[in-house]
Amino acid sequence: MAVLTIFDPIPKIxxxxxxxxTFMNERGIIFEQWEANRPLLDNDSQETILLAYDHKLSPYMKKHGYLSADVINVHKETPNIEAIRAKxxxxxxxxxxxxxFFVDGEGQFFFHLKEKSEVFKLLCEKGDFISVPKGVTHWFDLAPKYFVKAIRVFQTQDGWVANYTESGIEKKYSL
Ligand SMILES: [Fe+2]
Incomplete structure (x- = not known):
């Protein structure tokens, strides 16, 4: 279950x-919770995982013009895990x-909404779906759990390449 931690301007959990x-939607960030239509096992294939959420995933992809979906599985034994985290x-x-969409594990999205001077993080866990709009300044941390199994959807091959702001703001809000 997701947990929202607001740092600025007024700290709140x-x-x-x-x-x-409501909080995320007011800021243009889509947040939903999805349930699988069948029980999933830890070693289920990408195809099985995608099928288990197809009743939610396909309509979303059609509505928003997404062409492809995959499943990433990053964990403590993944080679170069710190380099992946640092990216x-x-x-x-x-x-x-x-x-x-978080199938298992967890990850933390940090948001910096400049026009509102807001900084907050959303801890996403199993069942949480999030869409961060293009252009919104954010960063993502795999720690402390270092385990994320998540569905990703894409419009283009390079659409999610990170364009760094070099603001250094993340250092103020690290774990
Ligand atoms: Fe990102």
């Missing part, structure tokens, strides 16, 4: 999924929306 959804640990934007 929000745990009610309805309140989290998205600095504030950045993307040229297309960053869409993730």
């Amino acid at each position: 929000v745990e009610d999924p309805k309140d989290i959804k 998205f640990l600095s504030e950045h934007t993307h040229s297309e929306d960053e869409v993730r």
